[in-house]
Amino acid sequence: MNNSVFEPIEHELLAPAKIFVTGMESSHYHWHYDYEILVLLKGRLQVLCGPSPMLMEEGDIFLVNSKMVHGYRGDQENLCLFIQFPSNIFEHISGKGQQLFFYLNSVSKQFPPKGGYEILRRSACKTGLTVYRKDAAAYLAQNAAFYELMAGLAEGVQYDIRRYPRHTDSTAEGQLVAEIGAYIDANCGQQNLTESVSRHFGISEKSLYRYTKSFLGISPKEMIDTARVEKAKGFLRMSRKSISVIGGECGFTNEATFYRVFKKETGITPKEYRRGEGTGPVEKEIQGYLNFDKKEAEKLLHYYAEN
The missing domain is CATH 2.60.120.10 (Jelly Rolls)
Structure with missing residues (x-):
């Protein structure tokens, strides 16, 4: 596993x-x-x-x-x-x-x-x-x-x-949510990711929403946004790619959306993060x-x- x-x-x-x-x-x-x-x-x-x-x-x-x-x-x-x-x-x-x-x-x-x-x-x-x-x-x-x-x-x-025994089903659903999270982390650069997750795990988008809200308190969209921001942090620290290219590779449809979601998640812009503002040294290991x-x-x- x-x-x-x-x-x-x-x-x-x-x-x-x-x-x-x-x-x-x-x-x-x-x-x-x-x-x-x-x-x-x-x-x-x-x-x-x-x-x-x-x-x-x-x-x-x-x-x-x-x-x-x-x-x-x-x-x-x-x-x-x-x-x-x-x-x-x-x-x-x-x-x-x-x-x-x-x-x-x-x-x-x-x-x-x-x-x-x-x-x-x-x-x-x-x-x-x-x-x-x-x-x-x-x-x-x-x-x-x-x-x-x-x-x-x-x-x-x-x-x-x-x-x-009362929690056998609950544990299985919890494991499914964890696997969904791992799938999103690995595929966060894809477009239409919610639809892709539903197809991959054979569940409806309504069930997907219920599982993630029940176990993690967030929606699938919020899980995807968080995963994309975490991936973007790595690129911003360790690569010299432009911010617009990084946003695209992390699944954001345009640079304005990338800035908006990144600032909502971190409190600062991608450019400020790359400079190391509010996050500690940019050379920290990605882990x-x-x-x-x-x-x-x-x-x-x-x-x-x-x-």
Whole structure:
């Protein structure tokens, strides 16, 4: 299965979770069996994870449940803490063949945890700091911090207990949406792409709209615009092609449309982006994860862990 659709997460032998800090430019729409806690340490990040897109700002914390289709778009230069951990970790609470579905989202604030979001953010950042330890007992400290965080989730965050069989169809539809996203990313230069997607996957345009709105909170047209802008960013950074040529190669019908959509997605024009305005150095690698200052990341983790 294409890794842009299903993301297998490998865990180290002695570590209870995969823990890392990174800058995030964008990610394909994808899903995984693991839960994923995200703390935004710096900047802003758009999260596409239905029923509507949301914009995370510094200090926000969000949990992606197992098998949820999601994607990320860096609204500006950012630093993110990710903690990914196996879906069976709460099996002693949920029971075999069932899962906990958590409602942890400091952006919507719909179901605030007991004691507030700050306690969980602090606990997550303490867990994140353990990756900087290099001593022999580092893995013990990581286990201690991680399970303290898990206890905080189980005791303080609202959740439902859901059976696996109930979500068989939902999971299949979610996988389809992720595959649709990967197809759009790979073919975003084509014209009439919505029609092409419908033909390729054998679904009506009405069903296509329902799936993408349900799982990602955006329409197929918005998915296509985002994919085209992401492709254009790469050309603007790494090639000397004219802006009009880049727009055409990325599927935009004319230069005016290219400018309008690009500015709507990024806040700046293609010409400003090429100059590096508001986006960091133009020589950054074209990838989902971006290079970052490790000392700054550690400093931010200390700040949130102690405040």
